[in-house]
Amino acid sequence: MSRAEVARPVRMQRVAIVAPQATLRDALVRIAEAGNVEIDRIDDPAHAAPGPAARRLQRLRTQSADAVLCAAPPDLDALEQAGRADLLAGEAQLEERIAGAVRRGTMAALAGWCPAAEVHPTAARLTDIGGVLVPLPPPGGTDPPTLLRFTGPVRRSFAPLVRTYGTVPYADVDPTLPAGIVYVVMFGVMFGDAGHGALLLLAALLLYLGRPRRLAPLRRLWPFVAGAGLASALAGIAYGEFFGPTGVLPVLWLNPLAQPMRLLAAAVALGAVLLALAYGVGTVNRWREGGPANALYAASGIAGAALFLGLAVLVAGAYLGHADYALGGAALALTGLALAGSGLFTASAGGVGGAVQTGVQLFDVVVRIGSNVVSFARLAAFGLTHAALGEIVWHGTTGLADRGPGALLMAVLVFTVGNALAFALEALVAGVQALRLEFYELFSRVFETQGRPFRPWQVPVQHTPVQHTPVPHTEVAS
Template sequence: MSWREALTPVRMERVALVAPEAAIDPMLTEIAASGAVELDLPRHAEGAPDEFARARDAAVLRDGLAGYVGWTPSTSLPDLAERLAPAGAAAVPIQRPRGVEPPTLLSGEAEAAGMSRALVDTYGTVPYRDIDPARAAAFAYIVMFGMMFGDVGHGAILLGIGLLLRTGRPRRFAGIQRAWGFVTAAGAAAIAFGFLYGEAFGPTGLVPVLWLSPLEEPVPFLIAAIVLGSVLLAAAYAIGTVNRVREGGWGYALYARSGVAGSLLFLAAAVLAGGIVWGLMWLVALAAALAVLAIVFLSIGLYVASGGHFAGVLQTVIEVGDTIIRLGSNVVSFARLAAFGLTHAALLLVVWQGTTALWGLGPLGAVAGVLLFVVGNVLTFALEALVAAIQALRLSYYELFSRVFESEGRPFRPWSPAVDSAAGPTPYADEGGVAAGDLPVPERRPA
């Protein structure tokens, strides 16, 4: 699979499914068995006891023929046509209706990505025309988690938990086995940042400081967190701009807050920061020019969207100001990477200082010190792992995904009620049919 295919949903075809009126049941049976067609059916049909009856009632009848329309993956079309031929039916590609978005189906590899896939899917379904950011989102999440949870010892424990999950043990956690890769990667990131911080179960001296100690250099640590956040925001703006172009062309992307206009405003803020830090007035002037250009584009887009007139002008002014303020708050929000990294280091410092103090009080003190070290690390691990996981998720959803997505797609739901090959169609008990994850996923090609 190419990198382009990995970033885009499966290409969909709008199809007409036609058969002689007497062959409706064989055609529907083959469609259901294929698990590759999403039929356009009414949500409810009065008097329809099961899905096959509902589908029969929804057929368009004309001149002795029965027809349906729906969506199917483009690579499934030849196999579908071959399945329908013995029943005297046919699947014919037709023009997509204007203004109707095809359903989204992601590749089998993307589905197998486990938690990286779920990270995006819990936010919303990727629109059909958009780039799928699942892999990039997983990488950003793991880096942010590692920065907040940086400790060699705690990272090693988390990595061990991930490898244990891979084995399916303990069995009570077998349901989350697919998360093993995500957990293992988060543990590896924590180990890497732990070496950078010189932290291994706290400031124990087991590993040297390769970069900086958070507690000794909090200001550089804070700046590093904001810089990392700015890099992630830049990537989100880049993906968002590509998505706006794919959704509505350059005309739409130019004026969008998560498109060219928003990207220019973010670039202006970055250039301004560089001009102030390095004392270069020409960079400050360039930032001002970029900001003016960005505000002009934003104002045009917001004014057109508002419907015009005086109320539209007022709404535009308010929303432009809100966009500028929100951009600043989003950048500063990444300071929490440093804040929670400092909290993690501070808690472990307290535990280590208490341990060393008790260690020098004789045998009983040594036992108490060991007990404090174990209990303190267990509590800190549990608390900080939860906090870091939640905060990384919050930054992903509110700061990053809000720029990547402007709308939500809808998942591809194949019409596939239960079919008994010997007895024909059987009553359909649960709307939705066979779970999409249980169906064969076709090969993909870029949209």
């Protein structure tokens, strides 16, 4: 698999399930068991009436059950008498899809989507019953559903970041891996303490081992926690922080409390680099979504990138006293502004109203660039807060340690409880702030629209004969 394929959603193929009406049920059972075809749902009141299985399921009045399909057509009355809500639920889903089939003569067909690599294996499941899975051209104006590749533990652990924001459009780049890396880096800058980072690494190890058992459902997040712990530990080593300014580690880069302006400048510079990368990914996405013209004029594409870089060069040139750089940056910024304005005006209603709307939108674009860059100062602000809390705890500890055995025990208590509170508070704050920067400053440039998730129809199939012995079931009061 090429890098280009890994960096985008799974390629989808429009398909039609075609089978003789006599074997349509068997074909759909095999499709459900394969679980890799999303069948189009028909929003038609004529198909909304419940079928025989759905009506029997309603009469059971049981709590919701996971659907299961019978390999062979079952006796619905016997299923109802036996209280088999799972099998009735599976048959109800099957009825709904059979009702949506298009029929011509002795044949029936349904349309849907399937991962391109799964078309031939899925089609092979239908050949012995006379069914076929026919590739079709995608319908105009309709984007395929999105299925991302979560093939490794690292990608799977970073997946909630993107899913929480929304569904990646089918044409766009899959940002899961870089988004996760950026998140843990920003978290580490704000949570910079080698001791606290080591605790996160220990937590990641426990998650990997499945301990404690009640946290076993979170096991897949261990690479995410490990990445955050490693970034925090490295930042702590750079700051000379180990459970606060204990002197265990030397300062390799800067002391946050002694050099706050240097940390602030570094945070803003890091934010500028991340914004430039976001513009790059946004340009690629705009090109894939609407071609080169869309990428050129979009405020999150080349036009926005030119405006951003031009303003950055202008400010840097003015600060350093290089007039030629400042003029070059101004020219680049004006070019980007003109391109973005052309795109915005074209998308408006035109005329005076369109011009006013474009002016307001351009002003908003410029203000957002400035506010987004400055927003990354919070990396330094919360890094300073973490260091300040660590210093308060350490000063309280050292102030008690030399006052006798009783005070020494109090010092240990202050150190332990203080670090526990600082760890919990700063982990929460740094986690929320890193998420905010990811969503509002970066993803707002990477994405302009939302995609639709790929939802294949997947139901387990029971191949053994159905037992018709009645079983007790819990009724819910109507």
